[in-house]
Amino acid sequence: MSCYEVKKFAVIGAGNMGSGIAQKIATEGLPVVLVDLDDQKVERGMNIIREMLQQGVERRIFRPEKAEAILANITGTSDWTQLGDVDLVVEAVFENLDVKRQVFARLSEVTKPTCILGTNTSSFLVKDIASAATNPERVVGLHYFFHPAKNRLVEVIAHEGTDPAAYSAAWAAQEAMGKTPIDSADAPGFVVNRYFVPWINESVRLLEEGIANIATIDWAAKKAFRIGMGPFELMNVTGVPISMHAANTLGQDLHPFYLSADALTEQVESGRGDWEVEGDIDESKLDAVADRLLGVVFYVATQLIDEGVSSVEDTDIGARVGLRWSMGPIQLVNRNGADRARSLAEAITSKWKLAMPKLLAEAPADGIPIQLVASGVRGSMASVWINRPDAMNALNPDVGAQLDAAMQGAYTTGKGVMLGGNGKAFIAGADIKFFVDHLRANTYDNIQNFAAHGHEILNGMSAASVPVVARMQGLALGGGAEMALGCDWIVASSKAMIGFPETGIGIFPGMGGTQRLTRRVGAPLAKYLVYTGQFVDAKSAMKIGLIDAVTDFAGLDATCESYAAAGKAPERVAPNTCPDAKWQAIWDFFASYSVDQMLNGEAKTDGNPVLDKAVKTMGFKSYNALKVAENLINEGALLDLPAALACELRDLRAAFTHADGIEGLSSMIEGRRPSFQAPARV
Numbered sequence: 001m002s003c004y005e006v007k008k009f010a011v012i013g014a015g016n017m018g019s020g021i022a023q024k025i026a027t028e029g030l031p032v033v034l035v036d037l038d039d040q041k042v043e044r045g046m047n048i049i050r051e052m053l054q055q056g057v058e059r060r061i062f063r064p065e066k067a068e069a070i071l072a073n074i075t076g077t078s079d080w081t082q083l084g085d086v087d088l089v090v091e092a093v094f095e096n097l098d099v100k101r102q103v104f105a106r107l108s109e110v111t112k113p114t115c116i117l118g119t120n121t122s123s124f125l126v127k128d129i130a131s132a133a134t135n136p137e138r139v140v141g142l143h144y145f146f147h148p149a150k151n152r153l154v155e156v157i158a159h160e161g162t163d164p165a166a167y168s169a170a171w172a173a174q175e176a177m178g179k180t181p182i183d184s185a186d187a188p189g190f191v192v193n194r195y196f197v198p199w200i201n202e203s204v205r206l207l208e209e210g211i212a213n214i215a216t217i218d219w220a221a222k223k224a225f226r227i228g229m230g231p232f233e234l235m236n237v238t239g240v241p242i243s244m245h246a247a248n249t250l251g252q253d254l255h256p257f258y259l260s261a262d263a264l265t266e267q268v269e270s271g272r273g274d275w276e277v278e279g280d281i282d283e284s285k286l287d288a289v290a291d292r293l294l295g296v297v298f299y300v301a302t303q304l305i306d307e308g309v310s311s312v313e314d315t316d317i318g319a320r321v322g323l324r325w326s327m328g329p330i331q332l333v334n335r336n337g338a339d340r341a342r343s344l345a346e347a348i349t350s351k352w353k354l355a356m357p358k359l360l361a362e363a364p365a366d367g368i369p370i371q372l373v374a375s376g377v378r379g380s381m382a383s384v385w386i387n388r389p390d391a392m393n394a395l396n397p398d399v400g401a402q403l404d405a406a407m408q409g410a411y412t413t414g415k416g417v418m419l420g421g422n423g424k425a426f427i428a429g430a431d432i433k434f435f436v437d438h439l440r441a442n443t444y445d446n447i448q449n450f451a452a453h454g455h456e457i458l459n460g461m462s463a464a465s466v467p468v469v470a471r472m473q474g475l476a477l478g479g480g481a482e483m484a485l486g487c488d489w490i491v492a493s494s495k496a497m498i499g500f501p502e503t504g505i506g507i508f509p510g511m512g513g514t515q516r517l518t519r520r521v522g523a524p525l526a527k528y529l530v531y532t533g534q535f536v537d538a539k540s541a542m543k544i545g546l547i548d549a550v551t552d553f554a555g556l557d558a559t560c561e562s563y564a565a566a567g568k569a570p571e572r573v574a575p576n577t578c579p580d581a582k583w584q585a586i587w588d589f590f591a592s593y594s595v596d597q598m599l600n601g602e603a604k605t606d607g608n609p610v611l612d613k614a615v616k617t618m619g620f621k622s623y624n625a626l627k628v629a630e631n632l633i634n635e636g637a638l639l640d641l642p643a644a645l646a647c648e649l650r651d652l653r654a655a656f657t658h659a660d661g662i663e664g665l666s667s668m669i670e671g672r673r674p675s676f677q678a679p680a681r682v
């Protein structure tokens with residue numbers, strides 16, 4: 001078991017970044033100490049947080065009580081002795097190497113030896129800061145993005161001496177903070193700034209070369225990268241000098257190509273301040289601008305991957321999550337086609353006498369492979385990780401194919417397998433757009449094949465000789481909950497939420513959900529969960545046997561390992577009494593009445609508000625889906641699991657191709673309430 005367990009946090013520096021990082025930690029319900037040079041500076045940081053929270057209350061993002069609870073998690077102080085029991089420190093002081101090194105030397109003295117020390121530096125190497133600590137093996141880089149309470153991305157950086165256990169614990173702590181972590185080597189600009197800074201810089205070069213004016217460059221960049229702000233607008237927001245400094249730092253560390261464009265240096269040195277972004281847009285310049293910016297991104301992104309700074313997948317996630325580009329650099333390479341991408345990058349490499357990165361030079365015509373599912377080792381277990389954090393790890397046929405292959409590979413290691421998801425969600429269901437596209441194109445068989453393949457993967461988990469443990473760190477909805485149910489064991493964080501929302505979109509849990517759920521919690525509670533779509537938190541799920549263990553984030557991996565050590569799960573037999581007294585009324589009600597009786601008002605709730613609410617909620621669901629689910633739960637209870645699962649697959653078509661299926665699924669992607677067919681009253 002790791003000696004690093006992160007439960008309590010601290011942030012050093014209560015400025016723009018530090019205050020936001022502390023706010024985010026506190027928002028996730030975690031305790032954090034916020035330190036600055038003196039009480040006045042601490043108070044200034046606390047006021048930044050109070051203002052942000054007040055805005056959140058005014059915009060009804062949360063209630064005033066929630067804002068108070070968040071503030072109560074933050075201890076502002078200038079007293080460093082308060083750091084003695086902290087498990088992870090994020091340093092966010094001025095970007096000055098001497099100041100940062102002094103802070104790390106002091107942190108070495110006041111923190112316990114198992115406290116992880118993270119730096120939020122943007123421009124220094126982590127190792128140059130770590131060497132000021134007495135035990136640099138516990139130092140990592142934690143590079144957040146502005147605004148750190150809103151932007152989910154964080155780059156997690158190990159320097160050459162970082163203890164892998166400290167790195168893993170720091171990573172898990174980012175998950176606990178609700179962040180989307182990506183891995184970066186300790187290299188100039190890490191991942192995202194490495195291509196983002198040259199992208200900004202190239203936009204100034206386009207201006208100084210007279211290719212287009214500022215308004216046109218911003219417009220073309222927004223169109224090409226499908227983003228809300230162009231490079232000049234962005235520079236104005238973050239401060240123009242920061243862009244110049246960032247470019248020069250990369251230029252000094254890497255190559256003159258990265259050095260600040262002359263016009264950018266001049267803008268700063270002349271003291272002109274912000275760019276004048278208003279002007280006439282010349283639409284004929286779209287390609288000239290877009291191609292240059294794309295060429296820069298293609299060159300830099302593939303170069304950094306070649307250097308081993310990050311993976312293809314994390315490089316793309318960084319752009320989508322951190323910069324909110326609709327596609328990452330490698331997806332853009334693939335969309336443009338390898339030949340065109342190479343020729344756009346060639347315009348940059350030939351001008352600057354740079355070598356074409358191998359990844360781009362050898363990119364196959366059908367694109368650079370992007371792994372949606374990552375395999376590896378995690379502690380004593382093999383790990384299989386769904387890596388689509390910005391799509392909440394939703395399942396689709398590509399994910400299914402890669403998941404299948406990854407699971408097969410993991411089984412051959414002989415180790416227990418940990419199935420996880422990157423980011424805030426474990427797996428938030430299936431890709432609804434995939435369903436809608438095939439229903440509209442009248443190609444339903446693709447949906448049936450997708451579900452059947454899902455069944456095969458789940459059956460494979462039971463058949464595997466090694467135990468499979470779901471590491472459910474966050475939301476598990478629909479197909480995601482069903483994936484977990486197929487594992488031998490489910491270990492959840494206290495933040496996990498489980499739900500089966502399918503009947504609200506015209507379908508039913510069709511990847512084993514109606515059957516495996518029943519065998520975990522009993523038919524009455526399975527009916528309640530499937531008919532109402534009610535989300536269950538991890539603690540309640542544990543009480544009714546839906547999952548096996550709940551732990552905080554720090555204990556997730558170790559708990560998964562202990563369940564894997566217990567071996568394969570025994571065959572699950574549906575309980576025939578209510579597993580928890582608090583659920584007794586729900587159990588009795590759903591055991592006694594049919595869907596029709598409940599919807600016709602024949603079922604007696606005896607004024608129980610939970611039951612009244614359940615019945616009311618069912619009125620908004622698809623009647624067709626409710627009936628199909630009811631039949632399946634009743635029929636499956638009399639069969640063995642394989643036969644019951646076959647019934648589920650048999651009935652999929654009846655739900656998906658019913659008018660309610662098409663309506664419910666379409667309403668979901670169109671962001672509106674569904675309008676289902678009225679029940680044929682009995």
Ligand SMILES: NC(=O)c1ccc[n+]([C@@H]2O[C@H](COP(=O)([O-])OP(=O)(O)OC[C@H]3O[C@@H](n4cnc5c(N)ncnc54)[C@H](O)[C@@H]3O)[C@@H](O)[C@H]2O)c1
Pocket residue numbers: 012013014015016017018035036037041091092093094095096099103120121122123143144145146
């Ligand atoms: N601003 C961004 O967009 C951004 C993005 C990513 C990373 N960063 C990095 O985050 C760090 C902080 O940036 P910022 O924009 O929040 O700066 P800032 O100037 O707003 O805040 C720095 C804070 O650190 C405090 N401080 C300075 N020395 C200290 C010490 N010895 N002990 C305790 N507190 C001390 C200052 O009083 C100040 O409140 C920098 O390393 C920066 O490169 C910034």
